[in-house]
């Protein structure tokens with residue numbers, strides 16, 4: 001069953017901001033053209049709004065909990081992704097192309113050296129970061145980024161060795177096998193599977209009128225020989241695992257793991273349930289939360305709840321046999337980015353719940369999931385700025401990056 005939330009259940013303050021944002025939505029605004037986005041309702045100097053104590057949307061859950069947002073660090077320029085090293089150091093990417101370190105709550109003023117130039121334009125730039133699961137033996141840090149220029153570009157994955165001081169041996173291990181124009185829909189999140197293979201989300205290449213091979217580039221999401229609009233799976237060195245779902249399919253690219261995605265910017269594998277969760281931007285409305293399985297088709301652009309930014313229909317169909325329906329549809333769009341399945345001990349009542357950040361909504365959607373994996377409720381946690389990433393820290397607290405010129409690292413603590 002698909003859960004629809006047509007109106008965010010949230011304090012009037014943030015609700016107002018959401019509605020204004022959606023009314024002003026244009027393609028780049030929903031996702032990642034922060035300088036053009038509606039300004040946040042909270043000034044840079046103000047503390048984040050307190051999290052609304054649980055006011056469940058339905059009576060199905062009697063949740064008694066709250067969380068208090070605390071600003072850890074300010075002064076990050078459009079931070080995009082974050083990952084912790086085993087020693088507790090937090091690595092943060094900034095979209096213009098910098099890698100920053102935060103130790104003991106202090107931002108190192110000097111960005112790391114060893115990062116090549118990236119295409120920092122529109123939604124492009126230095127994007128996600130991830131640390132090898134066995135970092136002590138494999139001291140690699142992984143990055144996704146936009147490479148090229150505005151006329152011809154693609155998403156890349158690189159890894160670099162990190163010795164605690166500098167990045168070295170920056171090595172491109174994957175490059176999308178289509179080039180595109182413009183600065184939309186690069187994806188890209190990374191998450192590891194228990195076998196130490198790496199999943200990466202790749203966007204569909206862009207909105208109309210962007211074309212490729214004589215048709216809208218978004219159609220690439222249904223083409224198994226193209227990396228656009230896919231989740232791909234790689235070994236840690238960038239080679240293709242022999243057990244990927246399409247390795248024996250004629251004309252399919254063997255890296256493809258799932259397809260029919262528009263632009264996934266939130267993705268996490270939950271090792272407790274062995275399920276992959278992903279949040280995906282729709283066009284106008286129709287953002288999705290999916291549980292993604294190897295080899296499956298998630299429909300874009302053949303089936304969708306979203307419409308063109310211009311208001312026209314993308315598809316008359318919202319579901320089709322053989323394609324997987326989303327578990328949650330967000331209309332109007334929240335512009336989802338950053339996703340966490342909570343497995344810490346500081347919010348015991350939130351075990352296994354999903355937390356999806358929203359750029360346009362300026363909040364985190366706390367999605368309650370029952371033991372069978374069904375979505376049963378959704379409540380917002382107001383942040384008051386564009387939420388780019390949501391992760392669990394090694395201390396069991398929830399960490400948030402905000403996509404602002406003076407972006408923040410925020411920590412949610414039990415309130």
Ligand SMILES: [Ca+2]
Nearest residue numbers: 288298299300
């Ligand atoms: Ca879909």
